[in-house]
Amino acid sequence: MKIAQVCPRYFPYIGGVETNVKEISERLVLENHDVEVITTDPSGKLKKKDTINGVKVTRFKSFAPGEAYYFAPQICIYLMNRSYDVIHVHSYHALPAFFAALSERNKRFVFSPHYHRGGHTPLRNLLHKPYKLFGKMIFSRADAIICVSEYEKGLVESDFNVKEKTITIPNGLNLSEFENLKRQKNENKEKILLYVGRLEEYKGVQYIIQSLPELQDFRLRIVGKGPYKDELYSIAERIGVAERIEWLKDISRRELLECYADADIFLMLSSHEAYGITVAEALASGTLCMVVKGSALEEFVDGINCIGIEWPPTKEKIIKMLQGMEKVKKQTNSGKKKGLIDWNDVVDKIGEIYVKK
Numbered sequence: 452m453k454i455a456q457v458c459p460r461y462f463p464y465i466g467g468v469e470t471n472v473k474e475i476s477e478r479l480v481l482e483n484h485d486v487e488v489i490t491t492d493p494s495g496k497l498k499k500k501d502t503i504n505g506v507k508v509t510r511f512k513s514f515a516p517g518e519a520y521y522f523a524p525q526i527c528i529y530l531m532n533r534s535y536d537v538i539h540v541h542s543y544h545a546l547p548a549f550f551a552a553l554s555e556r557n558k559r560f561v562f563s564p565h566y567h568r569g570g571h572t573p574l575r576n577l578l579h580k581p582y583k584l585f586g587k588m589i590f591s592r593a594d595a596i597i598c599v600s601e602y603e604k605g606l607v608e609s610d611f612n613v614k615e616k617t618i619t620i621p622n623g624l625n626l627s628e629f630e631n632l633k634r635q636k637n638e639n640k641e642k643i644l645l646y647v648g649r650l651e652e653y654k655g656v657q658y659i660i661q662s663l664p665e666l667q668d669f670r671l672r673i674v675g676k677g678p679y680k681d682e683l684y685s686i687a688e689r690i691g692v693a694e695r696i697e698w699l700k701d702i703s704r705r706e707l708l709e710c711y712a713d714a715d716i717f718l719m720l721s722s723h724e725a726y727g728i729t730v731a732e733a734l735a736s737g738t739l740c741m742v743v744k745g746s747a748l749e750e751f752v753d754g755i756n757c758i759g760i761e762w763p764p765t766k767e768k769i770i771k772m773l774q775g776m777e778k779v780k781k782q783t784n785s786g787k788k789k790g791l792i793d794w795n796d797v798v799d800k801i802g803e804i805y806v807k808k
Contacts, residue, residue, distance in 0.1 A: 452536040452805065453485045459521040459545035461490040461508060463497075466649060467728050468542050468565050471599070471622055473506075475539075478798040480505035489530070491515070491523045491547060518678055521545045530554035537561060537805045540593075543586055552589040561804055562593035567723040567746060568606050587611060595804045599726040600747035620801060622726050623794035628704075629735040632712040641670045641695075644773075645714035645738070647707065647729040648721075650677030655720030655743065655764055657683060662766040663692040666773060674710055676700040711736035716776060720764040724748050730757070731791055739776060741769075 458472045476486045486506050491513035492499075501508040513523035527550040530538070536558055540551045543564035552560070590596065590611040598604035598619050608614045644666075646656050650673075659671060660683060673683075673696060687693040699710070711717070717733035717740045724746040731751070733740050740757040742748035743764050752759035758776060760768045 453534070454479060454487070454805070455530065455533075455535045455538045456486065456488045456541065457526065457530075457538060457547050457551040458488065458490050458541040459513075459515075459547050460492075461488050461510070462503060467622070467726060470728055471563070471565075472541055474623065474625075474794040475798055475801060476506045477504045478794060479802075482798075482802070487535075489526060489547075489551075491521045491526075493518070493521065519545070521547055523547060524550055526550040527554040539563065539801075539805075540589070541565060543589065548589050549585050552592045559594050559805060560592055561595050561597060561801075562589060563597045563599070564590075564603070564607060565599065565725045566603050566607050566610075567725050568610065583610075590616075595807065597801065597804065600750055602747035602750060603725040618804065620797055620804075621790075621792060622728050622731065623792050623797035624728075624731055624735050626735065626791070626793045628708060629732075629737075632708055632736055634712050635709065640668075642668055642715040643713060644669050644671045645674070645710060645717045645733070646671070646719070647674040647710070647717070647733075648719065650675050650679045650683060652679050652682070653722050654679075655722065657686055658720050658764045658766060658769060659718050660686050660692060660696065661690065662769040662773075663687075663695055664690055665766070665770050669715075669773070670695050670697065672697045672699065672710060672714065674699045674702065674707060708732075708736065711738055714738050716741060716773065718769075719743075719748060720760075720769075721748065722746065722762060727751065735791055741772060741776065 456472050456476050458468055460469055462469060462473050476488055479486045488506055488508045490510055492510040493513050493515035495512045497510055499510050511523040511525045513521045515521045526547050530551055531554040538551060539561040540548045541563045542548055543566045590613050596613055596616045598607055598617055599622050601619055604617050604619050608617055648654055687696050711733050717738050719727060719730050720743045727748045730740055730742060734756055742751060742759055743762050744759040745762045749759055751757040758772060760772055
């Protein structure tokens with residue numbers, strides 16, 4: 452089949468949607484499908500035409516204030532002049548999906564909304580209300596809607612009345628990566644708290660930093676970058692914990708896996724998540740996790756390997772929970788979470804959606 456994957460950004464940009472599209476696309480190529488990723492490059496610095504691990508990549512310059520929206524109407528014209536067996540569009544919360552839906556005249560249109568209902572800032576949340584009129588058009592055009600969690604599926608069905616089209620296929624992992632991961636010997640007596648992800652206010656990293664003055668036995672390792680970075684630095688400096696925080700970015704995959712394995716506790720205190728791939732990776736690494744309830748992250752909570760706290764994640768709640776988590780950790784010999792699946796299984800399920808009549 453000739454397949455187009457349309458998404459706001461693609462590798463070397465990183466994130467949940469970017470990972471989803473990359474893992475799916477590269478495996479489809481291995482199955483001898485012709486795959487083209489059609490995406491945007493807000494920086495304008497990447498190649499307009501590229502091939503990465505067999506996947507053809509076409510990038511358009513976009514207007515993306517605050518690393519959002521990704522306004523690139525050229526995508527509509529590009530798709531109208533080409534023919535595909537399947538167009539698989541990703542991310543309700545950015546405009547490439549809308550432009551793809553406007554252009555679509557092909558056999559099958561599949562939509563992965565990665566939907567979490569609200570925006571990440573008050574302004575974006577306000578803009579979501581008028582945008583919903585356009586968003587309904589994307590959902591109505593879709594032949595199938597793939598959600599990555601039951602939480603997302605519930606939101607989509609409630610907001611867009613498309614129950615007959617939805618199916619849940621969670622994000623996957625390269626499970627073989629985690630088979631021989633071993634924790635490195637820690638010469639430092641301090642325990643390691645870990646956060647991996649974009650540095651955005653809604654991700655809740657500031658709550659972890661604000662808790663550090665009362666957590667003298669812990670250090671914090673942050674892996675990621677994003678527009679909220681400077682504010683996080685300022686908070687750390689202001690409360691006197693900057694020297695107890697390690698900031699990492701652009702590290703190799705192997706280094707990231709080692710960060711997961713070496714951590715004592717992984718924290719994801721985000722208020723908006725349709726899945727939570729870094730939580731899945733931490734669990735697969737055997738690391739105990741703490742998440743905030745109220746989004747798809749709650750689906751990882753089992754009270755043993757993953758602990759949930761109520762929103763908002765105040766420092767008092769975080770401190771109390773962390774102080775009791777070491778006891779919980781001793782109750783299990785593995786942090787691995789049942790139900791995590793491999794990307795190969797994900798692609799098999801998506802392939803069935805592509806050919807379904």
